[in-house]
Amino acid sequence: MGLSIGIVGLPNVGKSTTFNALTKTQNAEAANYPFCTIEPNRALVPLPDSRLGALAKIVNPQKIQYSVVEFVDIAGLVRGAHKGEGLGNQFLAHIKESQVILHIVRCFDDENITHVEGSVDPVRDVEIIETELLFSDIECLTNRAEKLKKTLRSSKDAAAELEFVQRLLDHLEKGFPASSFIDKENDFFIKTDKELRLLSNKEIIYAMNVDEALLSSDNVHTKAMQAYGQQYGREVLRLCSKVEEELVALDELERSEYLHELGLAESGLDSVIRLGFSKLGLMSYFTAGVKEVRAWTIAKGTKAPAAAAVIHKDFERGFIRAEVISYDDFIKYGGETKAKESGALRVEGKDYVVCDGDVIHFRFNV
Secondary structure (H helix, E strand, O other): OOEEEEOOOOOOHHHHHHHHHHHOOOOOOOOOOOOOOOOEEEEEEOOOOOOHHHHHHHHOOOOOEEEEEEEEEEOOOOOOOOHHHHHHHHHHHHOOOOOEEEEEEEEOOOOOOOOOOOOHHHHHHHHHHHHHHHHHHHHHHHHHHHHHHHOOOOOHHHHHHHHHHHHHHHHHHHOOOOHHHOOOHHHHHHHHHHHHOOHHOOEEEEEEEHHHHOOOOHHHHHHHHHHHHHHHHEEEEEEEHHHHHEEEEEHHHHHHHHOOOOOHOOHHHHHHHHHHHHHHHHHEEEEEEEEEEEEEEEEEEEEHHHHOOOHHHHHHHHHEEEEOOOOHHHHHOHHHHHHHHHOOEEOOOOOEEOOOOOOEEEEEEE
């Protein structure tokens, strides 16, 4: 299980510049005109986790393998995207593939950088994009309803599903996203979202693209976005795409010092991934051997056999037991041998719920 983050926003708000900075690559062209991103740029980015380095100092492996996050830079959407305006529908389809939407919103004034709407107004910009996501879902659900009507005579479940789809459709047509639908635990909702990947049900993180001065202060635009995010219960973070690009060229010490000078605890990349993991309920466990020290991404609440399946399906099929050392104990005792001698290694069975940071060795037989 990995994390996929789709970067969206109006044209020319800093999406591609942010993508270049976040992914430490320069394979998304950044230009001062709309639609400079034609095909979605993709990049796999190592998930920052200092615990891997600490484990590696003890184990001295041949390599370190981080969990990865996929960033997808999606071309700028405009009004009417759901109708195909501005290269629209194909990019809405790209968003469906992402688990989390990172919505870049311009929150700085600069007369030298054009804005597709003619002025800087982040709340208006957010509403434009989210209206397009809503319209896309309405279209998909309308098509679903029409198909269900044709199967009413041949399927005993069609009537109940149609009634549900119509209720959800009514909710969306009133201007409310699928994420606020009151009956989300319904099996029909789960089925519909799995098949249609409803855009308005995805987790959204708002990223205010600001200039360096606004990393530690506010203007009218950032205040408006923070109020909007609070109103709808969504995370709002700020980043400066130019600063993020500068951080790429620095070593670890220089990077830490620069962030300290800016009054920042973490980079924009770290903030995005941390919030993305939190929103999706993800965490990491580790394997530590001489060949590699590796992080594996799973959902919180995952039991040992399912966690083992992330490594290989055979591990789950032939699961015998999990030998577990907490990260803190592994560091405290300086490795598996002394942790075992001190009684810190636990033998867990099929019902064990894996904890964040567990160092695990799976025993299996196929």
